[in-house]
Amino acid sequence: MEKSLVINPDKCTGCLQCELACSYENEGVFNPSKSRIKVFTFHQEGRFVPYTCTQCSEAWCQQACPVDAISLNPVTGAKEVNESSCVGCKVCTISCPFGTINYNQSSGKVIKCDLCGGNPKCVEACPTQAITYVDADQTGLDKMRQWATETDNSSSTNTANA
């Protein structure tokens, strides 16, 4: 079963544990500047929003890459960068509408979320479940459940009886 990252900004506290876990998994150091997931702080509004690649089905980055360095992992659904093929031309960073694929100065290649091969470390590290990893067909389940709990059974019954 393919799974997707689901982000609920309302639960995020801006602690950056996701960025630490991501950079440690992928770079071997704790380094938010090399994280594939980023938390944005909107100070005036008092909001924190984690943001990363949503693994488009028809991925702009993949279409744009002139050397076919970006491929689909059929198990996880992630679009993964093949480091040995990537030439660091950055065309994918221009084509991605969301800005979630970026150049890495240290390696001369691009980096993006690859779902850690199906075991995303950001999900494990998030202390508030603001980032979860769920059935790709049911990413709206939590929101549906929330609305479902607010459905007023008694009033609809009353209406039916009236």
Added chain:
Amino acid sequence: MSWAGKLLRVNLTTAEITTESLNEEWKNDYLGSRGLASKYLSEEIDPACDPLSAENKMIMATGPLTGTSAATAGRYVVVTKGPLTNCIACSNSGGFIGAEMKNAGWDMVIFEGKSPKPVYLYVENDKAELLDADEIWGTSVWNTDEWLHNKHQDPLLRIAAVGRPAENGCFYAGIVNDLHRAAGRSGVGSVMASKNLKAVAIRGTKGVGNISDPEGFMKAVNEGKAVLAENPVTGQGLPAYGTQVLMNVINEIGALPAHNMKDVQFDGAHAISGEAMHEPRKSDGKPNLTTNAACFGCTIACGRISTIDQGHFSVENKSQYWGNSGGLEYEAAWALGADNGVDDLDALTYVNFICNEEGFDPITFGATVAAAMEMYEDGVLTKEQTGGIEFNFGSALALTKAADWVAANEGFGVDLALGSKRLCEKYGRPELSMTVKGQEFPAYDPRGIQGIGLNYATSNRGACHVRGYTVASEVLGIPEKTDPLTAEGKPGLVKAFQDATGAVDSSGICLFTTFAWSLDNIAPQVEAACGGGWTAERLAEVGERIWNLEREFNLKAGITSADDTLPARLRTEAAKTGPAKGLVSKVEEMMPEYYELRGWSTDGVPTEETRKKLGLS
């Protein structure tokens, strides 16, 4: 190894910047952050120096865990000789700049001398330079933050800065980083400004690696996080209510000082509590609290993000304060509120914003206003001296005006910027200053919580709760419950808390973890990160060594055992209400046993045997 292994030395007089390897021997004896920086300071300056002279130095330091994924590991400290106390000062702050410094590859930055003109330090990994700060001198921290982000076109730059009060010589100016986190106490910001240093801006992209045992580290860190999540204080109370969870609790046990510590309970406590911050306002239906917020790597997230009611008198026609910013923590809510008898949550939030915007300590500021209010009610101060307004206890208008005046160094604000000790001396009422070694008390009354009084009296940076937070044991039962009303057993409790705190501060994590963690939870994380045999026992010994090092600094600075006491009010005027009714602080009764347990002479001086045991040279 987890330390970066390098420090930056910035000579502001000559504008020379050099790099050094971290002293290996010292880091094994003092760990990092508070301990290590205190060792460097003790070795490099004369403790008797004028804190606002070029002779003083200022050290920003991280710990070995800072910047790692250990829960709360984003702390840094500012260590210097403090102008408020004339003692060694160590102010600890969260936010994000500590981790950024480590990410740039530096354990600490030592500032020395004095720049001939306003400058700021810009650090980008290995590159460090002093740049012109003429355009931001004379402006607030918030303005400085915005200006630097714009100038460097870098939204990810982390910034620590001082505001106008620091430049104007306010004795309790702090250093504010990331807009609303602060190295707040003892006047460390005034030291920074005295060196013509306006800000430190850091961008680090190297990361923190060199973990001694990576697998063991992740295991220890994850176990630690699980303990924090399951603990009712760190897992529920602090995220929901912040430190403000304490307001009603401390009031109920009769240890909430009010009206410049004349009282130990405050009728308006609920109105300024963490619970009240959740309640919808009448005007717009929104609560004061928007959300909780975390510092770097913190899985507790006790920080408050708040708004002020746009219709409140304090922000009328001031739309710059209508958005969200750092809200009230318990100590600030107490000092600005209960101690002044003010129960107006919006007024307190406004003053808290101003303290962050302009960089001054809300505890000392609030307690100074309280002393002024008492002098006003006693007829020592008149309306002419207090800017033409009534300065009675309970006046939200007086409080907000006072903050505006201190921010701008105007009128009565010039007096208030002195802190309560110098203010009360100036007007001939020194006994009304609720201070130890010149620093104002935080929010726990030593008549209702006896152990904390001994901690205040012996704290190396003047009255302070985060040097030995025995409230955890005496009120919350952590790690085990002791009776807050008795003196018995408290000297040992105080010493244990003080020593453990020294180690926690020096590791680079937040003291608040210790609501759930003991040194037994921390040692495996330090050991896996650093290697070299870090046990809970060794950490406690490091803490004790630090405590004695700080003590020796202060003795050389002129402190004596006569300074290890509390104001007469707390020793002679009994609590009037609540469970502690009829009690005074028994600090004098506890002191001899404390000195003995510390291995100090009856004059409060570490004996040769103690110095030898701890390897103090």
